[in-house]
Amino acid sequence: MTTQMPCLKNADTLRFKRWGMWLAVCVLSQAQLGFAADSVVPDSGFESLQQQAKQWASTHPSFQGKQVQVVPVDARITVQSCQQNLQFEHPFPNQPAVRVRCAQPVWQLFVNLNTGQTTNPVNRAGVAAPVLHKVLVSKELLKRGTVISPEMFSVAEMPAAGMESQIISDTKLLKNMQLVRDLTPNTPLRSYDVKTAVMVKRGQEVFVTAGEGQGFSITMRAEALQDGGLGEQIRLKNVESGRSLSGVITGPNAAKLR
16 A cells, blocks of 8 residues: 655645655655565564574574474563564584574574474464473573583473483582583583583692591591592592592592592
8 A cells, every 4th residue: 555645735836846855755755664664573572583583594504494493582581672684693503502683772692493393383273282391591601611500590491302301400400510511591401411520630639538427537638640520439649658549529629538
């Protein structure tokens, strides 16, 4: 439908040049209105993100030919509507995290693209809703070797088909654990992402206690002959006597005789 602009009044009484100026303003105004109408984005910023992400993924080598579902972000994160086309980047190959950038207003966000089989909406008759599982997702980029803590993660609900036995949802399990690979923002934490944190490193000085619970306590200095985590038994060497010892790690650079 062509927008009618009240640009000309009493056109037959206006001189030709003045009429031409009014006409130019009218055409320009209509063009501006048409551009604004074409630039309208959905009310929901996340809905717009979903639509554009699927379009982008359909041509990207990592996702092309696959059914893609955008995993919902943490409920505490508000996705702003972008006044321009979103920019997508897949900076971590073989991982589901995709960086999304908006130029106006300026913001960026990591989202996960689920390339598994998509599930139809629950309002489609005869089709069950996807089963959602509570998982711990990283709040920011966490590097390999980071000793993790509950504050680094938030709880989210997302489909976990095929990895139900691998996801971690209890923050108590994070104690004395460290990452074995980089973890991108909004990525669910799985059991194979972590290992027992190294509390003692080979060559470091370790304070070793003996006699606890036997009515006396002796502390000596020893050199660690191997790496070890909390509760693990490692080989030690008494710094003064050179004697070989075996101790159980009780904390950072601390152990007790076995």
